[in-house]
Amino acid sequence: MNEQSETIAMSESPAEGETRRSADSSERAYNTIRKLLVEFKLKPEERINEVQLSRSLGVSRTPIREALNRLASEGFVSLTPNRGFFVRSLSTEGLLDLYELRTIIECAAFRLMCQRAEDDQLERLRAYWTAIVEGYQDHPPDVILAEDEGFHLLIAELSGNPELVHQLSSINARIRFIRRIQIEHRTHDKAQVSSHSAIVEAAMNRDIERGVELLRNHIEMTVSATQQALKDALLKVFAPGDASSKTRRRRA
Amino acid sequence: MNEQSETIAMSESPAEGETRRSADSSERAYNTIRKLLVEFKLKPEERINEVQLSRSLGVSRTPIREALNRLASEGFVSLTPNRGFFVRSLSTEGLLDLYELRTIIECAAFRLMCQRAEDDQLERLRAYWTAIVEGYQDHPPDVILAEDEGFHLLIAELSGNPELVHQLSSINARIRFIRRIQIEHRTHDKAQVSSHSAIVEAAMNRDIERGVELLRNHIEMTVSATQQALKDALLKVFAPGDASSKTRRRRA
DNA sequence: CGTCAAGAAAGTGTCGACACTATTGCGTTC
DNA sequence: GAACGCAATAGTGTCGACACTTTCTTGACG
Numbered sequence: 001m002n003e004q005s006e007t008i009a010m011s012e013s014p015a016e017g018e019t020r021r022s023a024d025s026s027e028r029a030y031n032t033i034r035k036l037l038v039e040f041k042l043k044p045e046e047r048i049n050e051v052q053l054s055r056s057l058g059v060s061r062t063p064i065r066e067a068l069n070r071l072a073s074e075g076f077v078s079l080t081p082n083r084g085f086f087v088r089s090l091s092t093e094g095l096l097d098l099y100e101l102r103t104i105i106e107c108a109a110f111r112l113m114c115q116r117a118e119d120d121q122l123e124r125l126r127a128y129w130t131a132i133v134e135g136y137q138d139h140p141p142d143v144i145l146a147e148d149e150g151f152h153l154l155i156a157e158l159s160g161n162p163e164l165v166h167q168l169s170s171i172n173a174r175i176r177f178i179r180r181i182q183i184e185h186r187t188h189d190k191a192q193v194s195s196h197s198a199i200v201e202a203a204m205n206r207d208i209e210r211g212v213e214l215l216r217n218h219i220e221m222t223v224s225a226t227q228q229a230l231k232d233a234l235l236k237v238f239a240p241g242d243a244s245s246k247t248r249r250r251r252a
Numbered sequence: 253m254n255e256q257s258e259t260i261a262m263s264e265s266p267a268e269g270e271t272r273r274s275a276d277s278s279e280r281a282y283n284t285i286r287k288l289l290v291e292f293k294l295k296p297e298e299r300i301n302e303v304q305l306s307r308s309l310g311v312s313r314t315p316i317r318e319a320l321n322r323l324a325s326e327g328f329v330s331l332t333p334n335r336g337f338f339v340r341s342l343s344t345e346g347l348l349d350l351y352e353l354r355t356i357i358e359c360a361a362f363r364l365m366c367q368r369a370e371d372d373q374l375e376r377l378r379a380y381w382t383a384i385v386e387g388y389q390d391h392p393p394d395v396i397l398a399e400d401e402g403f404h405l406l407i408a409e410l411s412g413n414p415e416l417v418h419q420l421s422s423i424n425a426r427i428r429f430i431r432r433i434q435i436e437h438r439t440h441d442k443a444q445v446s447s448h449s450a451i452v453e454a455a456m457n458r459d460i461e462r463g464v465e466l467l468r469n470h471i472e473m474t475v476s477a478t479q480q481a482l483k484d485a486l487l488k489v490f491a492p493g494d495a496s497s498k499t500r501r502r503r504a
Numbered sequence: 505c506g507t508c509a510a511g512a513a514a515g516t517g518t519c520g521a522c523a524c525t526a527t528t529g530c531g532t533t534c
Numbered sequence: 535g536a537a538c539g540c541a542a543t544a545g546t547g548t549c550g551a552c553a554c555t556t557t558c559t560t561g562a563c564g
Contacts, residue, residue: 024333025548051515060549061516062314066321073325075418081276082555084516093413101415104360112352162346163353166327167419276517303545312519334525336546381550 006128020174025059032057037087038177044089046155048077074170095178096223102171102220105164106152107212110161110199114206121158122203128154128246129200141183145176151196155203182222182229191221268410277311282319284309289328290429296341300329315440317387326422345354347430347482348475354423355471357416358404362451364411366458374409374455378407381452387447393435397428403448407455434474 033053035175036042048068054061068085071077077085115121132147139147149172195218202211285305288294306313320337324330329337354493365374384399390398401424408417409430447470 025334047515049515062548065318065517069318069321073322082516085384097413097415099414100364101419102356108356161352163349165354167353198262219544230564235452278517299545303544314518318517334546335527339561 013229017075025063026066028064029057029059030221033064033067034071034076034173037071037132038173041088044087045084046087048085048087050084075174094176095226098175098220099223099226102168102175103216105168105171106203106215106219107177109156109159109161109164109168110203110211110215111208113155113162114203114208114211116160117158122206125151125154125158125203126200127154129196141180144183145180148192149176149198149232178224178226178230181232182226185225185229185232192218197219228242256422258261277315281315282322283310285316286323286328286425288416289323290432292429293337296339298339299312299335300337300339303359303442327382327426347478350427351471351475351478354420354427355419355468357423358467358471361408361411361413361416361420362455362463362467363460364413364416365407365464366455366460368412369410374458377406377410378401378452381448385445385449389442392433396435400431400448401443413459413488430478431474431481432459433484434478437477437481437484445468447473 033042042048049070050061050064054064059063068077068079070084072079077086079085080090128169129151132151136144136147152170153165153168159165195214199211199214199218202208202214259400285294294300294464300321302313306316309316310355320329320331324331328340330340331337381403384403388396405417405420405424408420409418447466451463451466451470454466
């Protein structure tokens with residue numbers, strides 16, 4: 001085994017400034033482990049060793065298990081009764097299933113938004129997009145990803161159905177790792193920009209059919225690119241140890 | 253030394269297959285607590301006392317907390333950082349959101365099934381329905397509920413997308429309590445039977461548009477009845493006094 | 505040599521205990 | 535008499551320990 005004794009810094013969302021006292025180990029463990037999964041630090045099909053993890057994160061097994069249980073409910077890992085948690089592999093086909101689900105949710109959200117949202121709410125969508133469209137392509141991948149997710153999440157919010165927001169959030173989390181890789185490939189930024197603009201326009205006109213069609217294409221467009229990205233990702237993960245290539249860590 | 257006196261009998265719900273099953277405490281706690289929630293033994297907005305629960309179920313707090321974490325991910329309860337778990341209220345509006353999500357998922361599943369399923373798979377659907385349609389209306393509510401859920405889940409399975417199955421299972425679990433009450437009201441059994449038959453027929457013809465329309469109506473039809481049922485349920489739960497003896501089984 | 509079994513090691517599932525936070529009840533002050 | 539703070543209580547978050555299960559190692563037997 002390698003050097004496991006090192007404490008992996010737990011990343012924390014920058015939100016609260018008040019209560020850092022308790023600092024909720026479970027919550028941090030959840031975020032950290034999810035990050036490990038997303039970044040393939042924990043490899044597909046691999047068995048997760050709770051003791052090792054708890055040592056790495058510097059907490060006891062209890063918060064680790066709580067985090068893993070949550071991650072299991074969300075589909076990141078699976079739990080086999082007396083054998084422990086396993087990293088759920090994201091096969092190509094599993095990924096396609098997820099994208100399909102995403103398409104379903106997003107199209108439905110768009111439809112409901114067109115039917116229900118007030119004009120000024122649609123205006124908010126337009127404002128959101130115009131605000132970020134300027135430097136869009138110059139932003140670092142992480143930012144682009146967040147902005148893109150934000151755009152689609154806003155549509156879900158404007159649908160008026162919180163369940164859709166929740167579902168979409170969960171889906172996003174699960175495919176985020178591959179989207180990031182795909183964005184780094186920079187295959188079709190421009191197409192994406194115009195897609196979003198067109199979607200906004202369809203929304204302003206409350207043109208459901210056009211919007212749905214755009215969304216469907218928009219997402220489908222990424223799928224093919226994604227498949228290639230997935231291959232690259234897996235290659236990178238399982239590639240024997242050179243690691244000479246410049247990984248995408250820019251001052252975490 | 254694990255001879256525990258079970259204050260509240262932990263029951264094994266035969267419901268639907270999530271992913272992991274086993275006979276350990278966490279699993280049983282999960283099922284039991286979920287049942288308590290479903291039957292309104294734990295009332296909406298109520299704070300859940302872990303110690304009390306653990307004493308009732310005859311296990312320590314650890315499995316209780318694991319179960320609650322899972323239930324939180326699935327939307328049954330909510331978790332406020334240093335204050336504990338709370339029963340998530342299912343307001344009328346929250347319920348409608350869930351039904352809306354269900355409609356979205358089911359219609360999409362039907363569409364995909366029509367596009368992808370082999371003929372013999374569609375035949376399975378028909379067989380499933382004809383096998384239970386005979387005594388349908390004479391079955392006890394729980395059986396009817398299970399059969400109905402099975403029917404819709406089968407459609408999800410035949411869609412070929414496991415994510416849809418998972419989503420639908422989760423939704424079903426959350427609205428099961430109200431569906432049971434509604435079924436006990438016996439408002440529109442016949443309509444439901446013919447609905448299902450019509451859906452099967454549309455499936456055999458691979459008539460997507462008709463099937464989607466049928467499903468939409470089928471589910472929407474139950475919503476109005478459901479709203480009334482929800483009122484009854486809440487009344488029953490919060491009604492003072494008499495509820496003591498026959499809270500549970502209320503056949504016919 | 506390969507198979508298998510028994511024991512050792514590793515790992516999960518659950519427990520009771522303790523630290524720290526939130527809430528409740530009480531007494532003081534104005 | 536009411537608002538405020540302070541002490542006491544209740545409850546959650548986390549820990550280390552231990553029982554039980556699975557997996558690995560080793561050595562006897564065919």
